[in-house]
Each structure stands twice: as C-alpha cells, then as structure tokens.
Amino acid sequence: TPDAAQLIYDPRFLKQKTPWVNEQPPISFRFPLYTTSAIAGEDYKAENLRGMTCPECGKCNARVKWEGWECTGCGFEHKPKITPLPAASIQDQNYPVSDAYPSSHDSALPHIKISVNFSHNYRWITYKFKVSATEEGEVVHGIANKVVREEVRGPNQMWEHLQTNCHGLVRRELSNALMNSFTMNYGMPYKFIAAGDSLPFTDAPWPVTEAVSRLNWADRITSGNAVKDKEKFNELYLVAYLQDQSMNYHDDGEKGLGSTVATLSLGGRAEMGFRPKSFFFHGMKSIDYNRKRMTVMTKDEPLPEFPNYELRKQYLEEIKNANFSESEEKERLAEMATALRAAYPPKQSCTRVEDWVRLSLGHGDIVIMRGAHLQKYYEHGVSPKGLMRYALTCRTVLPGHLKESELPDYEVDLVQDEYDGSRIAK
DNA sequence: TTACCCTCGTATCTGTATAC
C-alpha cells in the first residue's frame, strides 16, 4: 500500500488527455426520447422500458408509469401514444385454436392427480395434490378455445379495450428495486399494495368488472358449489407485463384473504409454475438465533413425496416428545438439519425445488387456485413468452379484516349483471 | 418502544461439470 503522505499531487496528471481517433466528442448522455412505432407491438418491446435522461434538467428517471416517462426533478413529461396490438396478431401458430375443445400444453409430476372436464368451450383441467399434511388443494386450468376468445365482451374485446382505456398502472416500489411489471388494484383495498393504489370498480374499464364476474362464474362451475356472497371475489389485481417482464416465485397468502384466487390471462402466452416452498419440501431453513445464523429443521409435517420423509417424521416425533427449552430445541433442530443434509444422495440439491405443475397459459385462459395451505406452503411464478400480457387476478378480501381507517371511501359492491356463460354454452 | 423479520428483483461472482 502506498504511503499517502509520500504521494505528490501533480496537475499534469489530471490534464493529461488521450486523443480519440475514431470518435467525436462531445458524446451526449441525454439519449433521444422514445418515439412510438406505427408497427403494432413495437411499443411493448423491452428496450422501450428503459429510463429517460430528462432533456430539460438532465436527471435520470426510471419508467414508472404505464403512460410514459416523468421527470421527478423538473416535472418534464414524455407520454407518447402507443400503437395497440390487435387481438388477431396475438394468435400463435404453434398453439392453434379452433371452435373444437382446445388441447393442453401443461405438464405435471406423476403423483399429481389430474381430472378433465369440458364445458362452455373451455377444457377444465384440475390438478389435485396435498398442500399440507391435512389439506388437499387444487389448481384448475381453464383453456379457452376460439369461441371463448371471440365472445362478445370476451377476451379479444377485453384485450383491445384495455390497451387504450386502462390508465394509472404503475411499477410498484419493492425493497430495493421497482417491481418490473405495471399494476393497479380495483375494489377492496389490497394491503399488500401501497395505500392509494386502489380504485373503485366504478372507475375501472369494463373488462375489469367483466373479469370479476366471469371469474366468480368460473369458480362456481368448477367447484360444484354455490359461492356464498361473502366469499365472492371483491378485489382485482391487474398486472401488465411487457416483453421480458416476469414475476418471480411468490404466494398469494396475505392475511385476511379468502383461500381461493383466480386469474384471467389475456394476450401473450405465459408459463406458470407451481412448486412447494423450499423450507417445506427440504424441511430446512436458515434462521438468526442469538445473533447467530444457523440452519435448522422446520417443524412442519412433511409429505411422503419429500426427501428424507421417514427421517423427518422420526425427528418430529422426537421434538414433540422431548421437553426441550427453546435454545436446546434450536440446537437439536440444527443437528437434525445437518443429518438431513448428509442423507441426500450425492449431487442432489438440498435447496432447489422443481415445478410440480406447469401451466401453459394462452389468451383467455383461467387459473383457479384453491386451498389456504396452497398459499402457505407452495409458491408460483410466471414467465410470459410474448410481447405483452395482462393478468387479472381476483381475491376475496374478507370482511372484518380491514380497520375502519383502511376501509375504502367508496362502495365496493359490483352493480352489474352476473356473467352466466350462456353466450359460450355448449 | 425496540429489534428483528421479510420482501410478487437482479446483477455478479465463483466453483463445478461438461464439451471440445
């Protein structure tokens, strides 16, 4: 290390310049603003999501709003008008649809119980599996055909309407980044989202309320039960994905929500994967205890499909019967985690989990997730493959969950005719 | 009141396996 006191300041060093032979200074870092393309779909490409260097004040700004760019320094706005992508151009030749019942491009591990039903021009596939030692859960995939897509006020019309009539979508702030897709909430406030981001259904474009009604219908006909009023969906989370935007694995199990979550997918195709959370599958997690980081066995009841099933059952029994103090128990759980790790075959990961169910979601498809433990112990992620996609996800915010101060100052009840599937009956 | 927990991302580094 050089001794700082011995270093001599010489201004000649700073003034030294290497002449550039092939480039002409000055090179501007205020890149030209994005101008929209007349070619449909170009505006949804990933390169148009980059930030802007403000031409007025030079401040760098991320693209936060769907409508365009805003400078947080001087207030400069750049909101070019996009060219919408017509429904006709999102048809994918590799996944042809007709007025026959559509085929499936899903996959699932062998132990998943699969059943199929056909109605209303949808192929309804149910994937059933244990979501905890005590609960059976399911994922239902409704695959839409051409009749569904072309229905009056159906997916095609929703898709085209949303592109030009849905305002206010923003990229929400995460811990240390922006969420990459654009979102908006309608109906009951969803506490996961920062306050102020919920709009009443009366301010929503018609596809939003149509989707709530349609998803309530889908829930009704696929569960075989009449859905009680208080369990009907009263909240819709709209997500707009542009090219290369995806959603990491997560769950929808926030407190105060009903155990059923349903999504309508519009636009480009997407892959949706479901898998057990790592701590549940492998039975190990890392915790901080007494200012120390340690890996311990988790105390959740394992499923027979999980690694070290017998050993974990045996260990759980031991913990249950022993009368450990808290620190003794932590210590023993850490030993057990070490033993579990050692019991893995060589080369087998003790953290990674593969997807149990993979859905290939097309335009107009519906996904319904049922089971509280499905959200507690499983996670799902979405990676869109096309240029642009909307996901309209409905939940039930349970009455009594929100405090007086959190209740919306608007009426949440949907005032409209209930969707009944009669236009696509078959 | 305080300490600690976790997070609907992502780029980058590093070690290991594999291909040539």
Added chain:
DNA sequence: GTATACAGATACGAGGGTAA
C-alpha cells in the same frame, strides 16, 4: 488444457409489519 454453461450464493440496503 481451455472454453462454456449452469447453479448457488451473495450483495444491494428501504421500510412496513410484528413479536418481544
């Protein structure tokens, strides 16, 4: 032996919720 691919680990570091 060298280049490449991949998985896993880690840095980043703000703020609301919650248990103590």
